[in-house]
Amino acid sequence: MIDYMLVKQALIDQGLKVSSAISYCSKIRKVMTTTFGSGLQPISKLRRSHKKIIQSVSGDEYKTPNIKKVYLMAVCHLYEIYDITISPFEKYVRDWSSLADADAVNGTSAEDMVKIGSVDFDQIREQIDETKDPDDRIIKAFYTLLPPLRQQDLINLVVYNNKKDPKRDDVNYLHLPSKKIVINEHKTSKIHGTKFIPLCDRLCDEVRKYLADTKRDVLLPMTSSGFTKRMTRLFGVSSSIFRKAYISKYTVDMSPEELYKTSQIMGHRINTQLVSYRKNLKAAEEEENVKTSSLEAKPDTHYYSMSTPEGSEEGSPRLIPMDE
Secondary structure, X not given: OOOHHHHHHHHHHOXXXXXXXXXXXXXXXXXXXXXXXXXXXXXXXXXXXHHHHHHHHOOOOOOOHHHHHHHHHHHHHHHHHOOOOOHHHHHHHHHHHHHHXXXXXXXXXXXXXXXXXXXOHHHHHHHHHHOOOHHHHHHHHHHHHOOOOOHHHHOOEEEEOOOOOOOOOOOOEEEOOOOEEEEOOOOOHHHHOOEXXXXXXXXXXXXXXXXXXHOOOEEOOOOXXXXXXXXXXXXXXXXXXXXXXXXXXXXXXXXXXXXXXXXXXXXXXXXHXXXXXXXXXXXXXXXXXXXHHHHOOOOOHHHEEEEOOOOOOOOOOEEEEOOO
C-alpha cells in the first residue's frame, strides 16, 4: 500500500519544505481517489495503471491544463519514490505545461489589470520616509527598492549584524555587513538553488532603522495570511499583484541579460516574465481604459547593476541594487 508518511519524508529528503510535501501527498491521494475510489492503493497496482491515471487526470475533475499538470507531476513524484517508470506520463506533463502557458497568454481579467495598473512604485517609494509604522515602512522599502520578492522569502527573515557571515543553510537570513539576503528555502529552490540578493545602502539603512525601532532581530515576524492582510490594507493588492506589476512595467525593454538577472532575484523562469507581460499587454489593449503606454515604461535602472555577489557561484549574475 502507498505509505504517505514514507512519501512525505522522501519528498522532504529531496529538499521540499514540509508544507510542500504535505501538499504533494494531498494531491497524490486525490488522484488515487478519483482514479480508483480510494487513496490507499497497492504499489503493484500502480505499476500497471499509467493509462488509467492519465484518463482520470484528463477528466473534468481537473479543470485546467495547469491543474492537470500539477496533479500528474505529484503522481510522478510518487512513482519515482517507488521506483516505477514515469515515461508514460512525461508527454502529458509537457503538453499540459504548454497549454497552461498558452492559457496564460490569452489574457488576464479586467479586475486584475486595474490592480496591476494601480501599483505606482515611484509614489510608494516616496512615501517611505513619512511612514511611521516599522512593518509598513520596511514593506514599502523592500517592494520598491528591489524587484518584489515572494512574501514567504521576506517574512520571518532572520537578521545578522555580526561581521562574520553565519553561512547558514537551514534558514533564510539577511546579513547586514555584507549587504545581502541569503534565501535557502523558497518556492523554486530545486530549480534556482540558494539565492543571494544584494541590497543597496538605502535598504540596509531601512533594515537598521527597523531593528532599532522594533528591538527585534527578525523582519516581519508574521504568518503569510497576516502579511497578505497588511499588503491589502496598505496597497489594496497582494504581493503577487506587485510582482506582476513590476514585470509588466519594468521588463518591457530589458535585454535578455537583464531579464535573466531579474528572474534570479524574483525566483521564477524567464518564460514566466514573458508570458506575464504578454498577457497583461493583451488585456490592456482590449480594455479601453487601460493605455498600452503604461506598460511600456523604461526599467527603473537607477537601482540596479550587474555583479556577482560574495557567496554566489562565479558566473551566476544577480541584480545588484545601486546606491543613490
